[in-house]
Amino acid sequence: MLQRTVPMAILSLSGLILMLAYFSPMTTSWGETVLDWFNILAAVAFVLGAGNLLAVNLEKISSRRAGWAYAAITLIAFFLMLGFGLLKVGAVPNAEHPTVAFAGGYETAASPFGWTYEYIFSPLTATMFAMLAFYVASAAFRAFRAKNIESILLLGTAFIILLAQTAAGMFLTGWIPEESAFAFLRLDWMKVAITEHIQTAGMRAITIGIALGVVATSLRLILGIDKSYLSKS
Amino acid sequence: MLARLGGIDRRWIFLAMGLSIAVPILLKLRFPEVPGPMAKATFNAIESVPEGSRVLLSFDYDPGSAGELQPMANAIVHHCAARGHKIVFMALWPLGKQMAEGTIKDVLLEFHPTYTYGKDYVQLGYKAGNEAVVKLMATNVPQQYSTDAAGAALASLPIVADLAKLADFKLIASLSAGYPGAKEWVQYANSADPEAFKVISGSTGVQVSQLLPYYPAQMEGMLVAVKGAAEYEMLVTAKYPSSEKPALLAERLGQGRVRMGPQLVAHLLMIGLIILGNVAMVAGRARGGAR
Amino acid sequence: MNPHQKSHEQTSSLPPSATPSAPPSATPAATPSAPTPARPNHRFLWISLSVLGASLTVLGTAMAAQQQGTDVALATVALSKSIGTWCAALLTIGILTFLYRDNPFYKVCESILIGVSAAYWMVNGFWSTLVPNLFGKLMPGVVRDVAIPSLPVSATPGFDMALAFVPLLLGLMLLWRLSPKGGWISVWPLAFIIGTTAGIRLVASIEADLLAQASATIRPLVVFKETVLVGGIGAGSTTTSDPSVAMAASVQALDFWGTVGAVTGVVGVLSVLTYFFFSLEHKGAVGKSARLGVWFLMITFGSAFGLTVMGRITLLAQRLEFLFKDWMGIS
Incomplete structure (x- = not known):
């Protein structure tokens, strides 16, 4: 029970x-x-x-x-x-209520908590994420192989996006007039077409799929069909 | 030789990546940006809201994503203040409040010194609960936030004294690094009252895919990674320059463009690495076949 | 719980063999001489702790002087900032040293990060949520006297207090997870958390992700440009009642690429959904559609990869900017 x-x-x-x-x-x-x-x-x-x-x-x-x-x-x-x-050590006293013990601001760099955030926590967490730039480069070198049509599509798209997102896109194809019939050869044009039409379509289907999964799981839980969480006891 | 390339010590790749970013920073490489449709849509969304409207800026990120999102935050805050909007700051991430505090100090009070706390802007701070915070705010803000971050009752702050629910805002912007973030704002805020306010977002490159299906029907504007930030910076600084502190504005609202410099070299390196990896694979196969 | 926690775990859980210095594959013969798990270098540890202690002492002295409002206040602020910048730079470099190989300096930095972040979240959760939203209802008088003097007075304090006992009880039961016995006790709050999440996600998913996405997909496949110019492009905006001219005008205003984009969008969504549909065998037309769906997905992932790379590079650029500009002073 x-x-x-x-x-x-x-x-x-x-x-x-x-x-x-x-x-x-x-x-x-x-x-x-x-x-x-x-x-x-x-x-x-x-x-x-x-x-x-x-x-x-x-x-x-x-x-x-x-x-x-x-x-x-x-x-x-x-x-x-x-x-x-x-304990709000060294907190800046509250301007309106300076006598209230724990009403002060403890997150500014003038207090030890804020200082530790600013100069210890923040740089550590930011650098931890920055490390991913190195690993993504190493992974790209080792894992991205053009073995079949699917992987070629993936690589080709990645190249277009990587180029179009930087000034390389303009250097390489910026000379093609935007109003000409060949505008679709511009990298920036391709990037917009890929993200706003193809990627959006792909992600939309994934979103719909996830939504169906969430609805089914939620209903199973609420109706008492899925009881797997009880095993945690 | 090409076949042996596949077994290269990955520390050489790390070194190449480090240099490809460090050198352009030291050389101060900068390139012109042409604003794309999404950056323009974001700019127009803030422009289209009547001057002096109450807007909500949710800082849903932490220092781990500040490199991408802080330039957007700076530009959005400057843009909103230049339009005279009343800005309510909050955060769905524990460290988001600190990011908002930094933006208030570095941008809002620096370039808009007449902005007064409680009258023109307010800091609600962070609340635990992720999407449940948004869901509760959709119908009852005072139940979620009985006071601002400093402990002042909302009723004592003119800007939020009559704030009852999210529909009392004209625009909601989420600076989003993941969960919870812009997706939750669309799912729980926009769906609750789609006509009441506009939703825009600035998101990290990683999260963009997740948000694309919502643009433009459920999310009117979207800044895509640091390129989106750089494009938006251009639009904002072109229309709202600072006559008193132009150099400082160029620095604080130029971070996105500064960080676009290393992108060119690093992206070319990435393409080179992928090609090299494939060449090494082909060469390795040919060598294996020859044996 | 928090995206951060996940990523720290991922980073910190890198096995020693993932480091460049480790042998690619240890043969049985090599096993006895294989390096044992990294032993902490105690000398290094004590040096680190001494540096940390000294920094905190200097910081404390600086802050005490600052609060006294003496003439040296400005100087102490500058000193506190300088010490902070050096700390931040050393910790940044400490993390980056992992790229060369795993080492005690990195491990010290990682340990500090784990400790500091757990405390940060707890403190933040306590002051931002527990104090105003829980204790503010259970004992509003105390909270007003000690922490939030302006806490609004409720119209129904007794009712609020009674209701607040529920999360208090559930919270204590959740903390019971730390106890080795009575695991079932924490299942009650877990059930509440799961039920609440299911309740809000069910509605939100149907509304924002199912209906709205289906609605965004079902759009006209033939797209016309917004302005219909009579007499062809560039002929001005004169209107006419002649149906033949109007027909010619509408043909002129067809948005070719817009139409291609609309068709692509619909075909993309349907084909990817076909790929996800496993109740039918992927053969014949279904198989072809599913194959097309895979292509769409590959392009989607390729684009996502490109955008991810951009994000990662930006984060590293920001750290290098800090080292060059704030620490080394190269402007």
Whole structure:
């Protein structure tokens, strides 16, 4: 009962309320309440994520597993940032309410939390993503092979887009007059034709396919046909 | 020799990629941009909204995508302010609020010093919940945001005092790096009230494919990757230059065009690498066949 | 949960064999001498921690001086910025060193990133959502006194408080996942999260992705230019009642490429959908249509690849701009 029936009822009820809220204005406020709760749980999920991080890293340190020292660094960084933020260390006092302890702004670079964001978190996360430029180059060299008509189409399109997106497009074909009968040979023309007609059509079909999948899965869940989530217990 | 090329240490490829981007930056390579239809549509969407309208800018990205989206954010904020729009900032990503704060400081207050907090712009900040935030705002903004990011009640801020639902905006722009982002704004905001406001987006190159089906029926304008940013920058700075700080405006609203410089060399390198990889494959096969 | 988390995991989970320095394939004979998993270099670790500690001390001193409003305030702001720029540059380089090979410097940077980002999200979730939306309803007086003095006064505080107990309870049950026992307890909030997501996505998918996309596909296949010029292009906009002239004019205004684009769009959507349709065997006309669908998909992916490359390059350009301009001062 507690392990199966109640969660299934919770799932169906929350799903049905939101569907009902869409069709009946009288129940809109019910849907809003459910969404409000959902958003609070989304914030709790951040706490859960942090708790998981703690558990994993503490276990690593206590069992002296390989790389435990890095786990220690992770935890030091975590607790420092957490302390700066939760306690609003060095926060800029609220202009209207300077005496209220936790009303200040803690995210400006003048506070340790904001400083750590600006000069530690931000560059680290940005560089992590920037690394992908190197890997995409390496992958292009190793994986893109013109083996059949499908891969030739993929490569040909990639070449057109890569050229048309830069000044190379204008250098190579910019001399063809836009109003002439041969304008379709311009790379910028081809790029617009590919993205706005062919790529849009392909993505539209994928979107429709995904939507059908989402609808089917949602209905299976709300109607209690799909119970796979219960196995998480 | 060509056959052995396939086994090249990938660090040489990394070095080539690094140089292809670093050298054009150091040489300050810049090329003229011709605004494309999507950049023009985005520009026109903001132009077509009556002057002084209330607009919502959602910063749905973080420093990991700032290279692509910050130039768009800068240009959109300058454009909206030049049109006298009342700007409401918010974020669906935890770090989005910081990105919005940076844009307010570097662009809005720098080039539009008369903009007053609470009267001309407001920062609502971040809320957890992804698309549920949009869905709740569609019908009840005060339930989601009882105060602004600094803790002031919405009723005390003239720009949002009467804000009840998303339909009270004339335009919503999402600077989107993925989930949640522009797709969710179309799905949950635009669908709720398609006629009430226009939706536009600035998106990363990776996300463009996902958003294309929505353009132009559900999303009136769309800035596609850094090229879209560069084109839009040109349109905005041409119509709304700064008489007091032209050099600073050229810098802050020129980032997209600066980042288009390395694109040429790096894209040519990518094409070269793909061709080389294929040549190495063919040569390897020929060598194998000869044996 | 967050796109970031995913990408960090992807990056950090690169096996040692993925690094360039690792042998391409370890033979059984080579196994005993194969490098063991990277052991932390403790000397390096202590140096890193000392540098971090020293930086924070200097930063703290600088901020304390700044808050005292002394004459050195401006200088301390500049110092704080300089230290920050150096930190940011070293961390940027630290991450980039992974391109050469896995190393302790990179691992330290990665560890800091994981710790800082988890704390950042938690702090942000706490102050932006939990305090105003949950605690603001459970104990509005306390929240007003301590954190949000301007928190609006509810017309029905008792009702709000009663309702707020539901997410509080569900939240505590969700945190129960951290406990090794009673796993079923966290299934209740999970069921709520799944149910809510299903409820909103069901409607949104039908509306924005199914009906709207079908509507965008069903468009006239023959496209005419917006302005119909009577008497041919360039002849002006004079209207006429003569039907033969009007017919000639409309033929002149046919948008050839627009028509091709419209037909391509419809054919593309239908053929790709045929490819996704697995209830019918892909033979004959269905097979041909599915094949065409694959071609459309290949062009779609090729274009997406080109745009992705552009994005990646931009991100790297931004980091190099930072190193050259903000750190090295090359303007």
